Amino acid sequence: MKDLFKLPMNLQFFAEQDDEQETGADDENQQQDPPERKFTRAEMAGIIAAEVKKATEAIVQKKDEEIQQAKTEAEKLAQMNEDQKSEYERQQREDALLKREADITARELRAQVTVQLTEDNLPAELTDLLNFSDADACNDSYQKVKDAFAKATGSFDEAVQAEVNKRLANSADQPLGNGQSAANNNNPWSKESFNLTEQGRILTEDPERAKLLMQQAKK
Structure with a gap:
């Protein structure tokens, strides 16, 4: 037993193995879960300061524009006599009132058109194509947009129906011919x-053709 405790031990070898295992574990953890970016108090303070500076500059720029506009207005008024000033101020008040009324009218017309589009089964996006300057202009633009949409939709439906008729006429296993009567005479969904x-046979063998025949029978 005493000889066992006298065996030479390479402590450096075991130490290096432990270091390699710890390093490998650290590398694996880094690959699986990358460390989250953390900001120091100084960095956070810098970010906040930059955002505050940007917002402040925008406010100052807007204020400078308002001051410049007021200065230009004052210079314009300074060159006018009393009658001209009175007329100018009256015109400014009238323009502001007209703009306010136009905004109210546009909002009311837009709300009415939204309801009308729903009743006419038209997409609400068509409101962006309308003129809301006044009721007459709105009605006129609404009718034009409605007619154009109906025309485009009708053309599309006609094209679809033409393709349906073509596929029915060219059916390989049960030709229906080009005429409506011939189609009905060979269509198990028609009254004739x-x-x-x-x-049942067609639904099982060719569901797509069955749909076309059912649509043809409804004509």
Whole structure:
């Protein structure tokens, strides 16, 4: 037993192994969970100061513009006599009142048009194409937009129906011909040749063609 305790031990070897294991574990942790960016108090103070400076500069710029506008207004008034000043101030008040009334009118017309679009089954986005300067202009622009939308939609529906008719006429397994009567005579969903058995067969074998036949029968 005494000889066992006298065996030479390479303590440096074990120390290096422990260091390598700890280093490997640290590298693995860094790859799996990258450290979150943390700001010091000084960095946070710098960020806040920069944002405050930006906001302050914007306020100062707006204030300078208002001061310059007021200065220009004062210089203009200084060159006028009393009658001209009275007329100018009256015109300014009238313009401000007209602008306020126009804003109110536009809001009211927009609200009315939104309801009308819903009743006419039209998309609400069409409001952006309308003229809200007054009721007459709004009604005129609304009718034009409505007609244009209906025309475009109708053209699209006609194109779809034409394609449906073409596919029905060119059906390989059960040609329907080019005429409406020929189509109905071979269409198990039509009144002329209503057939539940044939309907079931087509629904099973060719669901897409069945949809086209059902749509054709509704014409």
